[in-house]
Amino acid sequence: MKKIWIIYDVPQYENNKWFAKRLKDGLVGAGEAEVVMKEDLKEPFELPDVAVVRTIDPGLSEYLESRGVRVVNPARVSKICNDKRLSYELAKSCGIPFQEYYDLEAGKEVPPEAFPVVVKTVSGHGGKGVVLCGNLYDLSKAGDFFKNDKIIAQKLSGDGKSGRDMRVYVLGGKIYKAVLRVSKKDFRSNYSLGGKALPAELKPEEEAMVYKIVEGLGPNDLIGVDFLVTDEGLLFNEIEDVVGMRMLYSVYGIDAAAVFADYIKSLL
Template sequence: MKNGIILYTREDYKKNQWFAERFIEEAPSQGMDIRLIFTDLIALGSENGRLFIQYGSERWDTPPDFAINRSRNSGIARQLELMGCRVFNSSVVTDVCNDKGKTHQLMNAHGIRSVKTLYGLSDWENHGMEYPLILKTLSGHGGNEVHKVDSQEQLSAFVAAYDGQILIQEMCQNPGTDIRAFCLGSEIIACVKRQSKDSFKSNYSLGGKAEAYSLSERECQLVMSVLSIMEFDFVGIDFLVDENGEFLFNEIEDAVGTRTLYQNYEMNIVEIYLSYIRNNLVK
């Protein structure tokens, strides 16, 4: 029996309790035992040249066999990895994919096209881009902290509100539509097309609609190009669609939501993911 943990913030667990409990309930059928762990009870420590984790009143000198990180916390993931625990997704994936600036930097460095994007600026007044702009915080997810900006006054207000931890982008010519590819390891599991008639945001959690989507051969090759850049476990890769129907890279969701997957496909992604984890632990 392999012993594992699933990491959540309390806020995310409240929103995703059903999904989290599926892992715990289905784990024994895969020869695993999984325990729910809340990140706010964790302290990372070191003593006498060795790392440990304090969890409430417990001290872990030996890590679990594996961890499913749904918390977006790369620091905890890194500590677990250094102690010998296999973490899904890795700390590197979590670190990069929860910083939109780092994600665009890496993807565009490998030739993956996106809309024009600026990040890491100190002088936001002279950005050289035309309004309207799309402004995002570097660490936002689920469509939160994404804004349409129509003027320098609005931009300045958001820069101050978010302490400059933002990026700005040209607005896609086909707003309100995106494609999400659910990927496990080096495979594409399924895709959905998300649309909103009322907003430039297509997120399902914000009222957008989703339907199953079949990738063309060209689109499939693009997703596979993204998958070749990092060693992902389970992620969602999002693309905008330009006025010519071509994909433009948007972002990668590390702790990807699965509601649209369950809504549009008859598959047990928890069972599939647990099987993937089991197979990777025996390598």
């Protein structure tokens, strides 16, 4: 029987215990599945055949892959998705539009006409490392605040008071479901910050954009491709590698853990 690790870190596990259990239960019979805490991983250990990585740690994915483990998602995906600069460079190479950004880490300056800008940590999640800066003074305060993180500044899309995003779930390289996230009280529409999630359908040209990104990214298992929604159409925003699936439950009533488990079984 194939050995499967479902890897979490302790804080992530605390927030996702129910999902972790459902995922593990969904794999019963197909493999020997175990929920493993990253903090407990100390060599020597017997490596699994498959590792479902639900902690954000590109280095861990790379290590496991180098040891012959089939990592879900592959290490290249984790690396690109967890550095917003690499994600935007990918979009650029695929010809997908995105809001112009300035790599402050690389010493890029924000020209006065670019304000207001959205400052974000390159590896942040859940909207927590994302702030709006109206001028150079705000930007310097953000720089101080994020002094331990790599940050970028990006032109603002929208009015800075409300937010609209499109999340596209891609499973096994195929578009699975789209969800529109809307916030009326914050420019960040993250679900974890109170954004409202609604069912959405993509237009054919939007689907084509998603597939260009998905192909450029290389083989991937389960990702969330996110866009800012503007009056002129979608602008690529980021890709989530350890993508949360609560919205699939709340919007579509989908047992996402069972769907993911079935997909993992298809890999065995």
